[in-house]
Amino acid sequence: MKMIQNEAGRMVPESVNGLKQVPYMGVAKYKPEGYKAKPPIRSCADYPEDGNKIVKNLKEALIKCGIKDGMTISTHHHLRNGDVLTNQLFDVIHSMGIKGIRWFPSASFSCHKHLIPYLEDGTIHHIEGSMNGPLGEFTTYGKMAGVGVLRSHGGRYQAIQDGEVHIDIAVIAAPTADPFGNATGDRGKSACGLLGFALADSEYADKVIVATDNLIPFPCYPWQIQGNNVDYVVEVETLGDPAKIVSGTTEVTKSPDRLLISEYTAQFIEDAGLMKNGFSFQAGSGGTNLAFALYLKERMKAKGVKARFVRGGSTKYLVEMLQEGLTDYILDGQTFDLEGVRSMRENANHVNTSPFTSYNYHGKGNFASIVDIAVLGATEVDVNFNANVVSHTDGLLLHGIGGWQNCMFSKCTILAIPSFRDRIPVILDEVTTLCAPGELVDVIVTERGIAINPLRKDLMKAVKNSSLPIRPIKEIQEEVYRLCGGAPAKPDVDKRKVVAVVKWVDGTLLDSVYQLKK
């Protein structure tokens, strides 16, 4: 595997799974040329006139799609850790004796450890997509035949749109659908909220299968997935486990340290003058982020400030803000709890978005850079504000990128993170895996102080009279190193063996993940 050093100083392979790669060139430096992917022209003459595209089962649909060895099959992750359909899909593919599939999920979860035997027996050649938990661990130990390719949500849309990844068959889990293939995620026993992660798949795949456990008469509206892009519809007994698809409630952190981080973050936003009428923010669904949203909400109420929009991952906390008139809109990318799903279904101002609208870097702009403040997590940062979100300091690949890279383009990107976890410092000299260049990280908030990127002199100035503990990042690092006994050990990896690569939002290669020696 020939390696090249990219503009971030990271070594990346010249080619991945036989495809030549472009090394990362810097933020906004790579200029794409050429044209978008061009799906084949279809004709209504080849589809049922009455709009009924139902076939007997997944196997029949796959046969009609012309499944064969080596194809790329995509799935989406809106069913999260409750996904049963994908496992059943690969049971069927395995039973058909098909080999060498490139599985292209928008993300995989612990529930997909069911697929490890199929990775071992060659049914699946490799995974391109987030590998949360067991599949990431499997990959880090060099057990996957091919190289994993990690992309952000926007990067996945970009890769499909630009023709980097050609999907042969897309399988879309649809909590509600009609026989024509119109589908929505906002209702049905397996309701997951929305289906935006499958949008690109439905638009660009050669063949599209919609599988549903709630078939209703045409028209299924909203049609988050449009039947005009769908080839076959399959009824299944169940898509998954509702309790794991969306949680009944999402929990705010109870850790005093995390609560302090949340409070600092909210105060920073107010003190820096960012919390003003018509502003916008995005926060994730972790316990720290939820607490942050609550603290910010109190500050907004106290000052009589209203947001123009907030971006989800939505939870009941964002829904309450919408209902209380603290924001005009929730622009939602995925719903994390039942209240989020209900609100999306019932409230016209709780809007479902997609990686196309929100994150695709190869569009005519996207929503992410319009957002005033993004509050994100990270597994590690370095003293130059570079950040990691996919691997741990022990070298294990355990998380996907999600929308994290895309959100880096907000006007003020804040990483709200503890200064150490399990006695391992989080602020390092160098991150294990580079997922975002430091120039895009504006602020790091820890329980021990807040570091502002020196590039953001405007923010420095804005908070110079704040009571917040604004500190140089090195000073925080040194304090934590003293507490934890110095820099953590580097993972024991084989630098000749790349097990996965991290793409930047423009499709270039930002970093490599190396095989861990057991």
Added chain:
Amino acid sequence: MKMIQNEAGRMVPESVNGLKQVPYMGVAKYKPEGYKAKPPIRSCADYPEDGNKIVKNLKEALIKCGIKDGMTISTHHHLRNGDVLTNQLFDVIHSMGIKGIRWFPSASFSCHKHLIPYLEDGTIHHIEGSMNGPLGEFTTYGKMAGVGVLRSHGGRYQAIQDGEVHIDIAVIAAPTADPFGNATGDRGKSACGLLGFALADSEYADKVIVATDNLIPFPCYPWQIQGNNVDYVVEVETLGDPAKIVSGTTEVTKSPDRLLISEYTAQFIEDAGLMKNGFSFQAGSGGTNLAFALYLKERMKAKGVKARFVRGGSTKYLVEMLQEGLTDYILDGQTFDLEGVRSMRENANHVNTSPFTSYNYHGKGNFASIVDIAVLGATEVDVNFNANVVSHTDGLLLHGIGGWQNCMFSKCTILAIPSFRDRIPVILDEVTTLCAPGELVDVIVTERGIAINPLRKDLMKAVKNSSLPIRPIKEIQEEVYRLCGGAPAKPDVDKRKVVAVVKWVDGTLLDSVYQLKK
């Protein structure tokens, strides 16, 4: 101009405006090959990070789009006869000295007679799109430099999608928009309902300009047009004349003959057993169609029947059906009155659709063939049920195709037409211009009787005990010929001079419109 006879027996040119054509091959006979059009890949790096794409005026936007001689510029017709923007657009283009534009509107109206001088002085080379009224007349007399190309709404989407028509610059009139280019037609002083006719333009044009007279802060939601496809946003004082964009009310016919046709049509649907729970229908906005909808509504109420969906062009009459629970959904393609606009804005079950969902024949099915009953008009029919909707018996091209060809694919297509107009019989031996093959026309309802296409033995059987005057079409024709003094004169045309062509839904050439000798 070399002419070929197509499968319908009509003579069509081998090439049109320099482009080789495929002659019509029969319904569902032409199988497209190849791939959809592929727009260039863009990068967020080339668009403003804050999402603000506003430029000073139309001229600046056109310059930034790189306008030059011979380009294709598209507009949409949701502003109907109240459109001021398109006229202003061509005033600007004319003032810049640009020549030879192919104007590609989804339709043109009387208000666009303002553009005739630009057709005469070479600013506009020719029009591809419906030419209602004066521009049609202008064309029929051979005054346009190029050949007009008439397409259905679905055919226009198909032509753009398939790359038959490449749009250089799309100009989208947006009654409400944000600086990013998200746009909706359902609100604002120039509200027109929806913007579906501009969807393909926004997706496939090289450059997209959104012009609005109601700029609001991001996000403009609903985003019927997505800002991610938009290059520039222009604020204008006014898009048009609200009273001509949508009428305050739409008028039901008062003609006793037309009322009888409407009543026959409603009774036919009931007697044939088509009016049953979960059924669907589409009817246009003409006075006869409105009356039909009212008669059908009374029958539905009397029998306790509920539709699953009705298709608009919506009017207050369809809105009342939705509000009274007589249908679950209105699937709307355009809104004809203020009540339609209000309902679309306020009622989640009044759904905006596009030519992609509804009509595109080169998709994986479309909605049109799912509809149980379509009630349409026609300028002429022949004894073999072939129909004309664009020209009059005197040879003048005065109407567009609209969704008419697309609706022909409904399960029961009914032409509800008077047997004569101004003493000219409507049922002829041969139509002046062929717009739909007879095999797709199932029933012709006139005030003198109802003719069922002999191909539809099922319908014949279904109404055999009906009190309706079911008659052979020839018998009705003969009666009308006696009344009107025989067959009307053929128009005096120059068969060597094709002034416009009529495309079928699959992009093939169905017929030619010839130059009228003055």
